[in-house]
Structure formats: C-alpha cells, structure tokens
Amino acid sequence: MQAEPKTSLVGEEYEVEIGPVAHGGHCVARTAEGQVLFVRHALPGERVVARVTEGGADSRFLRADAVQVLDPSKDRIEAPCPYAGPGRCGGCDWQHAKPGAQRRLKADVVAEQLQRLAGLTPEQVGWDGTVVPAPGDKVPSGQVPAWRTRVQYAVDETGRPGLRRHRSHEVEPIAHCLIAAEGVSELGIERRTWPGMATVEAIAATGSGDRQVVLAPRPGARLPLVELDRPVSVLRVDEHDGAVHRVHGRPFVRERADDRTWRVGAGGFWQVHPRAADLLVEAAMQGLLPRKGETALDLYCGVGLFAGALADRVGEKGAVLGIESSKRAVEDARHNLREFDRVRIEHGKVEQVLPRTGITEADLVLLDPPRTGAGRGIVTHLTTLGARRIAYVACDPAALARDLSYFQTADRPYRVRTLRAFDLFPMTHHVECVAILEPVGKGR
Numbered sequence: 413m414q415a416e417p418k419t420s421l422v423g424e425e426y427e428v429e430i431g432p433v434a435h436g437g438h439c440v441a442r443t444a445e446g447q448v449l450f451v452r453h454a455l456p457g458e459r460v461v462a463r464v465t466e467g468g469a470d471s472r473f474l475r476a477d478a479v480q481v482l483d484p485s486k487d488r489i490e491a492p493c494p495y496a497g498p499g500r501c502g503g504c505d506w507q508h509a510k511p512g513a514q515r516r517l518k519a520d521v522v523a524e525q526l527q528r529l530a531g532l533t534p535e536q537v538g539w540d541g542t543v544v545p546a547p548g549d550k551v552p553s554g555q556v557p558a559w560r561t562r563v564q565y566a567v568d569e570t571g572r573p574g575l576r577r578h579r580s581h582e583v584e585p586i587a588h589c590l591i592a593a594e595g596v597s598e599l600g601i602e603r604r605t606w607p608g609m610a611t612v613e614a615i616a617a618t619g620s621g622d623r624q625v626v627l628a629p630r631p632g633a634r635l636p637l638v639e640l641d642r643p644v645s646v647l648r649v650d651e652h653d654g655a656v657h658r659v660h661g662r663p664f665v666r667e668r669a670d671d672r673t674w675r676v677g678a679g680g681f682w683q684v685h686p687r688a689a690d691l692l693v694e695a696a697m698q699g700l701l702p703r704k705g706e707t708a709l710d711l712y713c714g715v716g717l718f719a720g721a722l723a724d725r726v727g728e729k730g731a732v733l734g735i736e737s738s739k740r741a742v743e744d745a746r747h748n749l750r751e752f753d754r755v756r757i758e759h760g761k762v763e764q765v766l767p768r769t770g771i772t773e774a775d776l777v778l779l780d781p782p783r784t785g786a787g788r789g790i791v792t793h794l795t796t797l798g799a800r801r802i803a804y805v806a807c808d809p810a811a812l813a814r815d816l817s818y819f820q821t822a823d824r825p826y827r828v829r830t831l832r833a834f835d836l837f838p839m840t841h842h843v844e845c846v847a848i849l850e851p852v853g854k855g856r
C-alpha cells in the first residue's frame with residue numbers, strides 16, 4: 413500500500429456520478445475538480461457518495477468506497493454476504509451486483525484492456541464478448557456459487573479466523589464465507605479459534621475427497637491440536653523461511669482433472685475453481701487441436717496439467733517439454749507424468765531455461781503465466797519457434813493484452829484466432845481467458 417501523502421484526502425466525501433468499470437474491482441469517477449476516483453462498491457451509472465480511502469490532493473488518483481448510493485443501478489442487489497461492504501472483507505468485489513451483471517462487468521474489463529493495451533476489438537480476436545460461467549454456477553440473483561476450494565483464512569490477535577480487509581492487513585472475522593466450497597466449509601475452520609496462528613489455509617481437493625489444512629504460526633507460537641470434523645492432512649509453514657513441513661497425513665492432495673489424478677504438494681499451484689482445470693484444458697485443446705507426433709511446450713507448467721493433456725494427444729511419437737520455477741511443483745509434475753517417456757519437465761524460470769534448452773522449433777506452445785504475464789522477451793522468443801498454434805491461458809487480462817501486443821509486433825507476428833473468457837472466480841473481479849494464436853498470414 414502506498415504511503416499516505418501529506419495532503420491526504422482520506423475520509424473526504426464526494427457526491428459523484430459513477431463512470432465505467434475499471435480493472436481491479438472498481439469503477440471510475442471524477443471529483444468536481446477533475447481528480448480521478450477508483451470507487452469500490454459502486455456500479456456504472458450510479459450516483460453515490462464516495463468516501464476517500466487512499467490518496468491526497470496531489471495523487472494521480474484517489475481510491476474510495478461508495479458509502480451511500482443515491483441513484484442505484486438496475487444491476488444492484490443487496491450483497492448476499494453480510495461481510496461485504498465498505499471497509500469490510502476484501503475477498504469479493506462484486507457481491508452487490510447481479511450475477512449476470514458481474515460477468516458483463518468482467519467482459520467490459522477484458523474488452524477495455526484488449527483495446528487500450530493491444531488496440532484489439534472483440535471481433536478482431538474472434539471473441540463473442542461474453543464471460544461464460546462454469547457449469548453449475550449460473551445462479552439466480554441473491555445466491556452465491558460455493559466455488560473456492562482453497563481458502564486462506566487470516567487469524568486476528570485473539571485467534572479468530574477471517575479474511576483480510578481490502579488493501580489492509582486487518583482481519584475481518586468471518587463466521588461463514590459464502591464462496592467457500594462445501595468441502596472447505598465442512599472442515600469447520602471458521603467455527604473455532606486458532607490462537608497463535610497467522611493464517612490457516614483449508615484445501616478441499618476435487619474428485620479425491622482429500623482435505624488439507626496448512627497452518628502458519630506467528631513467531632514463537634505452538635501449533636494447536638487440529639481436531640476437525642473429518643480427517644485431514646496437516647502441514648505447517650515455517651515462520652522463518654516459509655518452507656512447508658508435514659505435521660501429519662500426506663504432504664499433498666490429489667486432484668482429478670482431464671481423467672487423471674494429479675498430485676499437488678503444499679504451495680503448488682492448482683486452479684481454485686473445481687471446474688477450472690477441465691474447462692481450461694478443454695478450451696486450450698480445442699484451440700490447439702494437437703496432432704499425433706507433434707512437439708509441444710508447456711510453459712509455467714505447475715504440476716503438469718497442460719503438459720499431460722498435450723502428451724495424451726500428441727501420442728508416443730510426439731514430445732512435450734514443460735518448464736516450471738517451483739521445485740516442489742516440478743517434482744509433482746514429474747511424478748504425475750511419469751508414464752510418458754517423451755515428456756520432460758525442466759526446473760527454472762522460463763526466461764532462463766527456455767533459451768538454455770536450445771529448442772529452435774515446436775509445433776505447439778501453451779503458456780499459462782502468473783499475473784505478471786510473460787513479457788516481451790519470452791513472447792518474442794516464442795514467435796521464433798514457428799509454432800502452428802499458441803494457446804495463452806491468462807488470469808490477468810491486462811498482462812494478456814500487453815503480451816498480445818508483443819505477439820503482434822514481433823518480427824514473425826502472431827495474431828489471435830479466438831478468445832474465450834470464463835468466470836472462474838464468481839463475486840470477485842478476476843476472470844480467466846484462453847487466447848489461441850496463429851502466425852499472421854494464416855486464414856481464420
């Protein structure tokens with residue numbers, strides 16, 4: 413969080429007209445003096461009283477919360493979650509919007525980022541302009557899909573579990589998180605106290621029934637006895653170096669996706685929505701259409717999800733190389749894909765490992781980078797490999813749009829053939845996209 417400027421306007425209130433949605437779970441407004449406000453808990457077209465939460469007279473912009481709605485949008489509902497609202501839980505951004513409106517807001521953000529950062533319209537990227545809910549998530553207004561299979565509860569000084577307030581270290585104690593998956597809620601983390609803990613993470617794996625609790629004690633605190641409503645494995649995060657140690661049970665959970673079981677060790681990445689892994693594999697494979705005997709790269713491969721999907725499809729005569737920076741995830745990926753002779757998983761950062769591999773060509777490339785995106789260097793490198801198609805799985809539309817602009821302007825440019833957007837994080841501002849690219853010059 414930025415330091416408060418000397419000319420702080422925190423606490424000041426402005427009556428404003430709310431403009432369009434912006435990336436990050438807020439909408440844009442302007443004070444009468446023309447200063448930009450990013451307003452949470454508002455919706456486009458509303459008239460609200462916005463109270464400044466960050467920034468001062470000479471800041472480039474102010475952050476604010478809508479504390480009073482004078483003229484509500486037709487998309488507004490009463491937040492189903494009692495912990496949502498100005499100054500409260502920061503876990504969700506759009507509790508006050510109808511489910512369909514949330515997806516339209518996300519679509520507007522994707523469209524705006526593509527236009528602003530890559531100069532692309534939905535038509536130019538073969539996108540129908542919609543954000544699609546995961547199967548089962550299309551709920552009526554006022555209901556909330558319980559999708560979050562991993563919840564990291566923050567624990568306050570008195571041991572009460574909760575979630576952090578927006579852009580704050582303060583804990584909002586929570587008796588029940590509505591977006592937590594049933595398997596997480598069933599563990600009852602919210603029903604007891606956790607003295608001495610900084611965080612308690614609950615994981616409910618999909619398809620296997622595995623449950624895990626990861627405890628991060630405060631310095632000097634002793635681990636509590638974990639007696640929950642059902643058997644779980646328990647891990648502990650070292651307070652000094654962040655290393656994860658087994659307390660009891662397995663040091664991993666087993667997830668099911670793409671008709672396969674995946675071992676995911678503590679700290680290893682796995683999609684949080686229970687349908688996400690299958691949906692994204694399907695979207696990426698439908699776009700890439702791997703053929704027997706082809707070679708493929710899976711960059712930022714985590715525990716090997718897409719590498720496995722590609723290996724299945726390119727067959728014994730094909731080959732797949734995965735690259736991943738987390739040592740633990742690499743071990744899991746190698747274990748998960750041990751049946752494939754022609755899958756190799758390299759450990760290290762893509763930017764360092766990819767040039768070192770000496771690979772000069774590949775038929776297919778899949779990349780699924782973290783929120784920061786891949787960056788110009790990697791994108792440029794990828795355009796030199798002559799891939800028939802590239803699948804870009806993106807959890808941040810801004811990073812995606814930036815990287816797409818690099819694909820377009822490379823010496824051997826790629827253009828987007830199709831783009832699909834999924835609402836894999838209902839009630840929050842997050843959105844997942846899958847873009848399929850091909851070399852410029854190939855017909856759609």
Ligand SMILES: C[S@@+](CC[C@H](N)C(=O)[O-])C[C@H]1O[C@@H](n2cnc3c(N)ncnc32)[C@H](O)[C@@H]1O
Pocket residue numbers: 680681682683712713714715716717718735736737738741760761762763780781782807
């Ligand atoms: C969005 S996750 C995708 C994981 C995997 N594709 C999946 O769907 O399960 C991004 C992964 O990139 C890894 N990562 C982050 N920065 C990296 C880098 N510079 N080079 C290689 N891997 C990186 C993270 O450890 C994480 O596993």
